[in-house]
Amino acid sequence: MIDFFIQPLREDFFLRALVAILLSSTTAGCLGAYIILRRMAFISNALTHSILPGVAAAILLGFSLYWGALGAALITATGIAWLSSKKEISEDSAIGIMLSFMFAVGVGLISLSHAWRDFTSLLFGSILAVDKNDLWIISLTTAIILLSLRLLHKELELASFDEEYAQLIGAKPALLRVILLMLIALAAVASVRLVGALLTTALFIIPSATGVLLGKNLVQVMCWGIGVAILSGIAGLYLSFYFAELPSGAAIVICYMIPYLAARLFTRRV
Amino acid sequence: MRNFLPSIFENPLSAILPAVPYAKEKKVDCHGVAIEAENLACSAQPGFPLAFRDVNFSIPCGCRAALIGPNGSGKSTLLRTLAGLNPLTKGTVNLLGVAPQFGRSRIAYLAQRPQLTPFFPLQLRRCVQMGTYAHHGWFEECHHGEAAIDKALDLLDLKELADRPVHQLSGGQLQRTLLARATVQGAEILLLDEPFAALDTRSREIVESFLFHSQNSFTVLMATHDPAELKRFDCILELNHGTLKTLHACAGHPHRHD
Numbered sequence: 388m389i390d391f392f393i394q395p396l397r398e399d400f401f402l403r404a405l406v407a408i409l410l411s412s413t414t415a416g417c418l419g420a421y422i423i424l425r426r427m428a429f430i431s432n433a434l435t436h437s438i439l440p441g442v443a444a445a446i447l448l449g450f451s452l453y454w455g456a457l458g459a460a461l462i463t464a465t466g467i468a469w470l471s472s473k474k475e476i477s478e479d480s481a482i483g484i485m486l487s488f489m490f491a492v493g494v495g496l497i498s499l500s501h502a503w504r505d506f507t508s509l510l511f512g513s514i515l516a517v518d519k520n521d522l523w524i525i526s527l528t529t530a531i532i533l534l535s536l537r538l539l540h541k542e543l544e545l546a547s548f549d550e551e552y553a554q555l556i557g558a559k560p561a562l563l564r565v566i567l568l569m570l571i572a573l574a575a576v577a578s579v580r581l582v583g584a585l586l587t588t589a590l591f592i593i594p595s596a597t598g599v600l601l602g603k604n605l606v607q608v609m610c611w612g613i614g615v616a617i618l619s620g621i622a623g624l625y626l627s628f629y630f631a632e633l634p635s636g637a638a639i640v641i642c643y644m645i646p647y648l649a650a651r652l653f654t655r656r657v
Numbered sequence: 658m659r660n661f662l663p664s665i666f667e668n669p670l671s672a673i674l675p676a677v678p679y680a681k682e683k684k685v686d687c688h689g690v691a692i693e694a695e696n697l698a699c700s701a702q703p704g705f706p707l708a709f710r711d712v713n714f715s716i717p718c719g720c721r722a723a724l725i726g727p728n729g730s731g732k733s734t735l736l737r738t739l740a741g742l743n744p745l746t747k748g749t750v751n752l753l754g755v756a757p758q759f760g761r762s763r764i765a766y767l768a769q770r771p772q773l774t775p776f777f778p779l780q781l782r783r784c785v786q787m788g789t790y791a792h793h794g795w796f797e798e799c800h801h802g803e804a805a806i807d808k809a810l811d812l813l814d815l816k817e818l819a820d821r822p823v824h825q826l827s828g829g830q831l832q833r834t835l836l837a838r839a840t841v842q843g844a845e846i847l848l849l850d851e852p853f854a855a856l857d858t859r860s861r862e863i864v865e866s867f868l869f870h871s872q873n874s875f876t877v878l879m880a881t882h883d884p885a886e887l888k889r890f891d892c893i894l895e896l897n898h899g900t901l902k903t904l905h906a907c908a909g910h911p912h913r914h915d
Contacts, residue, residue: 424774424776424777424778425774538674538795538796539795539796541790541793541797541798542790542795544779545787545790547774547777548773548774548777548779548784548787548823549771549772549773549774549787550772550774551742551768551771551772552787552838554742554759555740555741555742555759555761555766556679556759556760556761556762556790556791557679557680557759557760557761558679558790559679599776599778602778603778603780603822604778604779604780604783605778605779607778608778
């Protein structure tokens with residue numbers, strides 16, 4: 388029985404994946420609380436999905452996957468801002484337009500390369516994919532995100548709760564929103580190796596939705612989100628280790644649903 | 658556990674980082690005039706027809722002023738314009754000698770229907786504490802202000818509700834909470850948009866005794882519909898058909914602009 392838990396730990400790739408999921412879960416738990424509470428699930432979905440063409444282009448042209456992903460996320464964010472600046476187009480239509488367009492470009496680029504097999508790991512994540520270099524990048528983005536969230540905690544909480552009051556006292560809620568979106572893009576880019584472009588959005592949304600059911604204030608929501616994300620993430624990694632055909636992203640997201648459903652069934656909403 | 662959680666978020670960085678205020682506050686001698694408007698014209702939103710035009714009035718410091726008028730006469734628009742939330746089409750407005758702009762801790766505004774994010778997990782006390790943010794800046798932690806918060810909770814009879822999540826409050830309790838936040842802010846001008854609309858008699862008495870207490874030196878401009886209420890005010894402004902009339906100016910302040 389103990390061997391069941393110990394054996395994967397003897398593998399280097401598993402340890403790297405473990406560290407990666409710990410770091411990604413921490414950032415995702417913190418950012419996810421804002422995403423859920425501010426109802427930004429759709430835009431974070433668009434940001435994470437739109438990573439795909441960037442990653443595909445990076446592989447085709449041979450530059451770093453992270454630059455490609457970051458560039459694609461930036462293009463999507465500016466695209467959404469530009470499209471929704473026209474009054475007739477609401478923001479969620481703009482998000483829908485950019486999301487499907489970027490995804491289509493991604494599929495087009497992948498089909499150009501005639502190598503669908505390599506891309507399943509990009510779409511759904513792979514436990515084998517995280518190398519040392521990735522760990523450095525994940526650590527760096529985690530540090531940036533946690534530091535920013537810590538420094539802006541008071542302002543972000545206020546702007547998420549009462550945007551008008553934030554505006555009145557001069558705490559620039561529009562700027563805070565842009566910062567939050569950039570942090571989401573950064574976190575999505577960092578976790579794309581392990582969870583995959585299609586499923587990174589679940590990393591932000593499901594554990595934090597559990598947190599919102601359980602936490603009484605913002606910090607508690609974040610802590611619950613992080614806890615749920617870490618535990619289910621580790622469970623997902625084990626699942627993916629023993630069922631080699633199951634991509635790690637899919638395994639992790641399946642594991643996320645268990646605490647969410649438990650919280651949903653066993654909390655009374657007052 | 659409850660004490661442990663926030664302590665993780667205790668901020669050692671704020672000691673190192675410089676204090677960056679949200680906005681620079683200009684201090685100007687206002688010559689005893691709290692609010693002054695000249696030839697003011699505004700629309701409710703950019704692109705809408707003008708809600709009122711050629712509005713002139715002045716309210717001295719310490720005055721409790723009522724703003725009356727039928728529905729849709731532009732009371733809310735006027736208050737939002739004074740708060741800086743609505744651009745003015747024409748004319749000038751000065752509050753304490755300075756044009757409306759964001760980041761002014763000396764001015765508090767309470768909307769008729771506050772646009773709060775629904776189901777945001779926030780306890781009442783923390784919401785009231787947000788009133789102190791106006792005096793802080795970026796990256797700064799708010800340690801002080803506990804005494805002011807306690808006093809405001811006491812004043813508006815919110816002590817027992819302090820740990821209640823904001824989304825579980827009734828309309829009147831929420832109104833009192835936001836008023837407490839404005840109190841904690843220590844504003845010199847309170848712009849209130851029908852603060853009594855959601856209040857029961859008891860809450861109303863609490864709020865009234867706070868607003869009209871002679872020791873409180875702030876200036877109040879309040880939109881209201883209640884004719885019985887009007888005799889308590891020093892000054893009554895009426896908005897109707899796009900113009901503003903000063904029905905009753907503050908006694909003892911000869912400089913009227915009507």
